Structure formats: C-alpha cells, structure tokens
Amino acid sequence: MQQEVIISGFGGQGALFAGQLLAYAAMDSGLHVTWIPSYGPEMRGGKARCTVVVSDEEIGSPLVRRPSAAIVLNIPSMEAFEPAVKPGGVLVVNSSLIPQKSERDDIRVVYVPASDMATELGNVRLANVICLAALVKATEIVSLDAIKQALEDHLPERHRKLLSLNFEAMDRGAALVDAASSGTD
Amino acid sequence: MAVEIPEDMELVYSYPESLTKVRTHYCPGCTHGVVHRLIAEVLDELGVRERTIGIAPVGCSVLAYYYFNMDFAEAAHGRAPAMATGIKRVSPDKVVFTYQGDGDLAAIGTAEIIHAANRGELFTTIFVNNAIYGMTGGQMAPTTLPGQVTTSSPTGRNVQTAGWPIRMAELLAELPGVAYVTRQSVLDVPAIRKAKKAIKLAFQTQLAGLGFSMVEILSTCNTNWHMTPVEALEWAKEHMVDYFPLGDTKMTDAVRALKEGK
C-alpha cells in the first residue's frame, strides 16, 4: 500500500516542515518513506512544495504527477493540485486563504480555516500542522500520535517551548475531520 | 661521499645535500641554477631537507624536481599555491615551498597565489621573474616591460592594449595574511648574497608559523632576450630594477623580530 502526499504553499508557510514531520512519523512507524522538495533559486517568498511518498514496500519514484492526497495552503497551490489528486484521494484546503470550493466529486475535500485557527491560537505559523493533522486523520497514512511523537523528537531546540501549542493545534485540526465525517461532507 | 680534509685545510665549499648531482637542462647563463642553489643551501642550513616538500611549476623550471634532493610534486600551470595549500593543510609539520615563474604565478595562477597569500598559508613561494615566457620560446609575460620586444609583442609591449607589468611583491604586500614579501635579484654577487638571506628568512617565517612568505627574484633569460649572459645581467640591472624596485614590501613585526633575533 502506497500513499503520496503533496504539501504546497508559499515559502514560510511551513509546507516543507510539515512534510518532514510526516516523513519522520512514517519512518518511526516502520514504513518506507521519501521526502523531496521542489526547489528554486530564491531563498524566501517563492513557492514551497514537497512530495512525501509513504509505503510498506521499497519506494520507486519519489515524485508523482497525481498524489493520493494534498495539502494546499494558498490559492496557486489550490489551482495546481486540486485537479491533480487521484480519484478517491483527499484534499486539505486552507480555507482561510483560499475562498474557492473544489468542484471535484470524486475526492474527499476537507476545508480547514487553518490560518484563522492558528491566529486564534496565537501563532499564524501553526497553520501547517493544523492541516497536517487533518490530512493524517482523513487518510490514516500514519497515526496522529506518531506525528506528535515525531514533532517532540525532531522539533529544533529553540522551538521546544511551542510544543504544547503545536499539540493543541493538531488536536483542533484533527477534530475538524472527526466532525466532518460524522456530519455532511 | 665523505671527503677527508687534511688538518691544515678548511672545507669552504661543498655540494648542497638538497641538490641532486645531475646536469640541469637550463640554458648556459640561466639564473635558475643560482636560485636552486640558494634554496638548497638554505634548506641544508635549516636542517629540514628530509621534511621538505617542493612544488614545481609549469615553465622552464618544470623539471625542478629532478634537481632538488627531496620530495616534490609537479603542479598544473599556475596551481602550485593551491597544491601547496592542500599539502600543508594535511601535513602541517612539513616545510612546503612552491617554485614559480612569472607566467605561472602572475598570469594563469594569479587567483591561486593571491588567495593562498591572503589565507596566510604557511608555505613559502620562490617567484622567479625574468619578464618573459622562457619555455614556450620568448612570449610576452605579465611582467614583460613596456616596449619590450618578445615573440608575441614583436613591436614591443604596448601597454594600451596589453596592460602594464604586474608588481606582485607590492600587490601581495597589501594582504593581511602575508608575513614577509621581498624582491631580490641574482644579477650580481652582492645581490645573490642578499637573496640567500631573504630566502632563509622566508623559510624561517614558515617554520615559525608567522604567515605566508614570498621571495620574488629578478632573473634573466639571455636566450630569449637574445643577449649574452653578461649582457642579460646588465640589461636587467638597467631596465628591470627601475620598474621592479628591490627590497622588502612587507615584513610584519614578528618577522622583523625573528630576523633581528638571529
């Protein structure tokens, strides 16, 4: 069983770090995983995107044109990857910054007002982990606990004071999916 | 070969151990042999031959490794300072020197010498400046004098199109990593004696770990200058010394203390 996730946004939105968290969690769950960024010459403000492939067997291509899931953090990412998600896949949309709705009826779309929720928690940069928690909940690619453990194990020392805030953000992101699956999707 | 010296006699000359006993390929009248000999005497006097590593350039002295009796490497054209950097960094207890000509050091290898000097690399450069490309047959060098005729400046070096001769000793003196830079000559006996002292101080600078050291040596190329050896020495004194003044261009206080302490 293989799942491919693309996480995409502006530089600074934490798309690459969210992907790394997923990769660590997958590795620590005993799965094969690849994390690959797309990169450009600019240091800040450009596009930031990574592809994470998680599988229970050796991974061939680390890149896919059509992922089984995606997190889109801004409008250009929505335009690029909403059509790309494989039928039956999952799309997590940062609805704080993306006003449009998906017209796909063959994928599961989860709208997460992640930037607003993050601001409410006191740090807009938490939007990435809110979306990641929603994605993990919707895809079951790894457990949410594995993501939390990965964060605890790999968060840089200078950010450690933000650990509990990150956990809170993740719980809120995951709760949205729980609510959505019991209500109207 | 130990030679027995009678009691009433004194040994005043012997062949330096740091030179091999072979005939060189240098032209009759060439000053490379003099410079080789001075380096060899200094290394003997310092007792470091067995831990010295030399680097030969591309140019007339490309075969210098046959004439020095010590470990030697042959560099690509101009790259001797980079090679010396590599050697010295992994063998800091060795004495390392580059032997370079004007084309090698002041044209194709300008970047390498400037950056090695600027890093204060702990090796010594012997820079032989004879204002011409000798090995390739007498073309214009970066140090060719204005108006000087060479096979690639047949009407004389035109500074409007070919630029000016580069004064490397002055240029390197500007760099903080440089401990000792001097310009000497081998154009007559007093000059040769002074040049030897400078070479010795340069190696002592290295041994004391004080920074980069270089001795530029004004030399001749009677063959490509189309002169007799004596004419060449006179021509160099008359023309080269004006443009390339002799003397120290950089001596840090530490090097001066080292010199005066001797």
Next chain:
Amino acid sequence: MAKELWEGNAAIAEAAIRAGLEAFFGYPITPQTEVLEHFSKRLPELGRVFLQAESEVASINMVYGAACAGARVMTSSSSPGVSLMQEGFSYIACSEVPAVVTNIMRGGPGLGNVQPAQGDYFQAVKSAGHGDFHMIVLAPSNVQEAIDLMVLAFDLAEKYRTIVMFVADGSIGQMMEPAEMPPMRPVRPPEERAEWALTGAQGRKPNIITSLYLGAENMERVNIRLQAKLREIEKNEVRWKEYSTEDADLLLVAFGTVGRVCQTVVREAREQGLKVGLLRPITLWPFPGQRIAALAEQVKGILTVEMNAGQMVEDVRLAVEGRCPVRFYGRMGGPIPLPDEILPELEKLNAEVGGEEE
C-alpha cells in the same frame, strides 16, 4: 545503528566523514552546497581539514596536493563547477593519486539551472579531461546507496590509486530518506600514509609525483600502464542492480533518480501485463555492458531512460551491437521523467517488436 532520516547531500558528506575523510576543499554551488556546509561544521569539530577555496580550479588542485601528501581527500561540486575541475582530473589520473569528487548534477548546458539532471554523463564517463583516462563513476539512486557508495568511493580510489567520481542528480542531493550510517572509521595516522606519498624524504630516496613524461616512448609507457589498470578495473568493479529481469521481454536501462522511477514503471507495466525488467547501472564507468549484452539475447527490445538528450543510450547500443532494438526516452534541463510518460514509450516499443500484452 538505527535508521535516521537523512537529506542526500548531508548524508553524502557524513558518509565521507565516516569513511575516514581527512580533508575537504570546495566551493559553494547549488544544488550541492549542503555537502560543503555539512563539512564546514563537522570537519573542524573532529579536528580535520575544511577549506572553502577561491574556485573549483583551486579546490581540485588542493585535493591534488593533499592526495599527493597521502591524505584521504575529496571535493564536491555541481555541473558548472565540475567543468572547471577537469584540468585537475587529468593531472590526478596521470599522477595516479587517489581522490574522490562528487557531482550533484544540475540542468545545463551553460549556467543552466539548479534543477536535477543527468546531462554530465558524457563528461563523467567519456571526457573527464584531456588525454586518455577514465574515472570510476558511481551513481546512486537513493540515499542509502549514496552513503554506501561514498564509502566504496574512497576504497576504490585508494585501491587503484585513481580518481573516483560520484554522480547524483540534484534530487538525490535534496531528498530525505531513512538511511543507516556506517560506523566511524578511524582516520589514518600520518605515519601510516602510503609509501609513494610525499611525506618528506627521511631515510629514503625522494618521491616525485608528476604527470610530465618528456619523450614519446616514456609517455606511451605511462599510458600503457594506465590502460592496464583501467582494464583491471573493468574486470573487477562493474556494478549494477536488476529488477524483474528473469522473465522480461522488455528491458529498461536507467540510472540514478530515473533508475528508481523505472522501478515504479516495472511494477505498473507488469500490472498491465507487460513483462518488463530493469537494469540499473551503479558504475557508469566501468559500464555493465556485458550484462546488458547477455540480456539483449533474452529480451525483444530495450528502452533507455535518462534525464538528458540520450547519452548512456550510446553505451547501451555499443553493448547490444544490434541484437535487439534500443530506444530512448529522456527529459532535459530539469524535469524528471515520470512513470506515466515512460509507460507509453514501453508500449510503443512493445508494439514495434511485435509483443503482446497478456
């Protein structure tokens, strides 16, 4: 040692350190700068030599010098920087000193871009510099293999007193994968350096390291010796990996990143009923031509896939010698060919050779 998530470039650098690297000389260039940065932190910590040179020309000549002195040494760069080093490759090859160079290849020609590419195959394999010589060329396709090959690179360089080039495209350098580092080998003490090295002529005759041999016969003698060594390397050091070739009717040949992409292609093609196998060269020189020739007797057609305009495919054709059709698919300047572009090429080849889908 447990698996950790390693970024390719950092993994390459750390593996070299574990292999006993004594000195690194290099110059920053994307997409390999993380290699240099990892060394800049780790080597001084360990009391070893790190130096950021003024250029790639200087870097390779510092490597040349340190190699002459008998130290384990390497440099690293990306395509345009590697072009600048080619002078040094030739001198190192002729002088027969061991050195390792990595090329984290990017798009070209010219300044190109910083995207992954394999356009330097010819340069690495066929035209590393002036004169007759080859470098051993190692091409990993994942982070673990990059680590393992980095260690091998030093062993081969010293075993054959030659230059070993490690080529990875930018995506291997930038990607992260779980991988296991080898244990730290002790650094060789200076007194144990090779007997040919420049260590000072104490109680022995001087050692001279040169690539200058005046006289036609002298130079030819050196060439004959170098060629004999290369034949020995060809005999002993060819490496490759095969996937599902036992019953294959069609063969993919691909290296590096596109080599692993083709693993996915094999899986998907077999789901469609196409009996496809993959041969992934690990040494680009020496090339696994004999094995490809043997497989050419078995399969009906070969598709070579590269991130260039078709370079390795020439070596595949030389090996196959017309035994079966050899076709090519490639992308240039950055795009990585993906399974959905490669599969139709396989289908075309299958139709051409009269194969059927089961």
